[in-house]
Amino acid sequence: MHTRYYLTMASTVAEYVQSDELILMKLSDGRIVGYSSEFQYCTSEIAETSEWETRQSAKWFGVPAGEKERWVPATLDEIKALGLGKFLIGSKVDMEVDTPIVPIE
Numbered sequence: 001m002h003t004r005y006y007l008t009m010a011s012t013v014a015e016y017v018q019s020d021e022l023i024l025m026k027l028s029d030g031r032i033v034g035y036s037s038e039f040q041y042c043t044s045e046i047a048e049t050s051e052w053e054t055r056q057s058a059k060w061f062g063v064p065a066g067e068k069e070r071w072v073p074a075t076l077d078e079i080k081a082l083g084l085g086k087f088l089i090g091s092k093v094d095m096e097v098d099t100p101i102v103p104i105e
Contacts (some may be wrong), residue, residue, distance in 0.1 A: 005095055008087040010049035013039045014060040022046065023067070023095055024074040027067055030093070032074045032082060035063070037097060050087040058075045 006024045013020050013036045022034030023048070033042040034049060036066055041047055045058040090101035 004091040084092045
């Protein structure tokens, strides 16, 4: 089985009033976060970032020390358990910006 990196979309990232795809990752402490590779910020408030009305209320933070070396993609089951399945826009085979997004089937 191939690794998949599932994505949602944030309409605003931190202080940037610009959208970006969020790669759903599991931190070493077990939290699922959305990682904006363009701005290098994370949020655990993924649903808030995906809803237009609540996008400004999400709290963002920098990537915790040492996490990039241990990135683990969130599984589809973990994503659905958090109620985030409806926000999925697709998946990628890696975290590269130029890798195409495969729509969820």
